[in-house]
Amino acid sequence: MINRVFLLVLATALLLGVPAWLHYGQAIAMANPAWLCLSF
Amino acid sequence: MQPASLVLGAGTLILILAMGVRQSFGIFLTPVSMDLETGRQVFGLAIALQNLLWGLAQPFAGALADRVGAIPVLIAGAALYIAGLALASMTTDPLGLHITLGVMIGLALSGSTYVTVLGAVGRVVAPEKRSLAFGLCTAAGSFGMFAVVPGAQQLLDSLDWRGAWVVLAIVVSLLVPLALGLRPADRTLTKAAGGQSLGQAIAEARGHSGYWLLTAGFFVCGFHVAFVATHLPSYLSDQGMPLHVNAWSLAMIGLFNIFGSFAFGQLGGMYRKKWVLCWLYLVRGVVIAVFLLLPVTPLTAVAFGAAIGFLWLGTVPLTSGIVGEVFGVRYLSTLYGFVFMSHQVGAFLGAWGGGYAYDVLGSYDTIWIGSVALAVFAAVIHIPIDDKPLARVAEAKA
Numbered sequence: 001m002i003n004r005v006f007l008l009v010l011a012t013a014l015l016l017g018v019p020a021w022l023h024y025g026q027a028i029a030m031a032n033p034a035w036l037c038l039s040f
Numbered sequence: 041m042q043p044a045s046l047v048l049g050a051g052t053l054i055l056i057l058a059m060g061v062r063q064s065f066g067i068f069l070t071p072v073s074m075d076l077e078t079g080r081q082v083f084g085l086a087i088a089l090q091n092l093l094w095g096l097a098q099p100f101a102g103a104l105a106d107r108v109g110a111i112p113v114l115i116a117g118a119a120l121y122i123a124g125l126a127l128a129s130m131t132t133d134p135l136g137l138h139i140t141l142g143v144m145i146g147l148a149l150s151g152s153t154y155v156t157v158l159g160a161v162g163r164v165v166a167p168e169k170r171s172l173a174f175g176l177c178t179a180a181g182s183f184g185m186f187a188v189v190p191g192a193q194q195l196l197d198s199l200d201w202r203g204a205w206v207v208l209a210i211v212v213s214l215l216v217p218l219a220l221g222l223r224p225a226d227r228t229l230t231k232a233a234g235g236q237s238l239g240q241a242i243a244e245a246r247g248h249s250g251y252w253l254l255t256a257g258f259f260v261c262g263f264h265v266a267f268v269a270t271h272l273p274s275y276l277s278d279q280g281m282p283l284h285v286n287a288w289s290l291a292m293i294g295l296f297n298i299f300g301s302f303a304f305g306q307l308g309g310m311y312r313k314k315w316v317l318c319w320l321y322l323v324r325g326v327v328i329a330v331f332l333l334l335p336v337t338p339l340t341a342v343a344f345g346a347a348i349g350f351l352w353l354g355t356v357p358l359t360s361g362i363v364g365e366v367f368g369v370r371y372l373s374t375l376y377g378f379v380f381m382s383h384q385v386g387a388f389l390g391a392w393g394g395g396y397a398y399d400v401l402g403s404y405d406t407i408w409i410g411s412v413a414l415a416v417f418a419a420v421i422h423i424p425i426d427d428k429p430l431a432r433v434a435e436a437k438a
Contacts, residue, residue: 020190
């Protein structure tokens with residue numbers, strides 16, 4: 001069960017994340033140095 | 041639905057939302073600072089306050105969750121989170137940002153993230169599946185870094201920062217119904233009443249050398265991730281990397297963090313967690329050293345992001361898993377809360393110390409080398425940890 005939930009989480013992340021990073025990646029990278037908040 | 045599945049499902053969704061929204065604050069730095077004409081240090085201080093307060097409040101929020109249950113603590117955390125975001129969207133001065141984004145959301149995170157959720161999950165999942173379940177929860181928190189941050193950027197592009205924070209406050213309000221999914225875990229608290237007291241649990245952990253070593257090791261984890269996340273982009277820019285390489289290195293950290301958190305949770309269920317942690321820290325040291333020795337190219341930058349991302353939060357299921365294994369899960373939120381506080385102090389020093397060292401020395405070299413030394417230190421101090429369950433815990437299990 002746990003493995004299946006993980007695959008679901010991963011698939012959703014990839015499905016949403018990859019196109020979003022392609023589109024917004026540079027804008028996000030430009031927002032640095034505030035990655036303070038991405039950390040830990 | 042099985043009680044454990046319900047708690048795990050609710051916990052996973054809670055962490056995706058709570059951590060995802062929190063991880064998106066970085067992209068608001070420039071628009072908020074420009075709009076309020078405050079300079080970047082005001083926003084930076086609000087976030088630093090948030091992280092520090094999150095850590096300092098964590099043992100207390102954890103203790104409250106162990107005493108009255110995860111649901112009230114989560115709902116209170118969510119209410120503070122919503123209020124913090126809503127008020128932050130109306131703020132017009134630095135003090136407002138410090139109070140809302142810094143104090144309110146910092147305190148909110150201590151009630152609505154890992155420590156509360158892992159404590160609840162630990163109480164209902166079978167001991168042999170605990171590490172895997174903790175890995176899943178950590179992976180869910182990591183999801184935010186990869187998938188929610190660009191979503192928040194989209195909100196920022198289509199609305200302004202004030203509108204985006206109102207929408208995020210609405211998203212965070214989903215934590216309230218989700219918290220109710222933790223009910224089976226809270227029911228176990230009344231069943232366990234009459235055993236060890238909270239004070240006794242803390243005294244017991246304080247007298248255990250392994251607990252101190254775990255706490256010291258987690259400080260190093262916080263230092264590493266905060267230093268890398270805060271300063272890697274600037275380091276790459278200094279080395280002449282273009283912005284898209286910078287962006288993909290960050291994306292790789294987020295993506296591989298999902299794999300790593302889950303994989304290390306799984307490894308923790310198969311091998312002794314302290315040895316897995318030793319290897320994790322050692323490999324971190326090797327990855328950083330190799331990155332320093334190789335010339336910085338787009339390939340090495342993105343590969344470093346992937347490698348360090350894989351090793352990012354794998355420490356969470358392993359460290360919290362050892363705490364649960366040795367001391368039992370009755371006061372897991374409290375005991376792991378103290379360990380997490382040390383992580384946040386390390387993180388504060390990693391983020392701030394990295395900038396300070398750069399300003400004084402003119403390069404990041406010293407702090408990179410220091411990070412390798414700290415990785416070796418963390419690997420070594422995990423070796424003598426006595427990870428056997430205490431007699432009290434072993435008896436209860438038998």
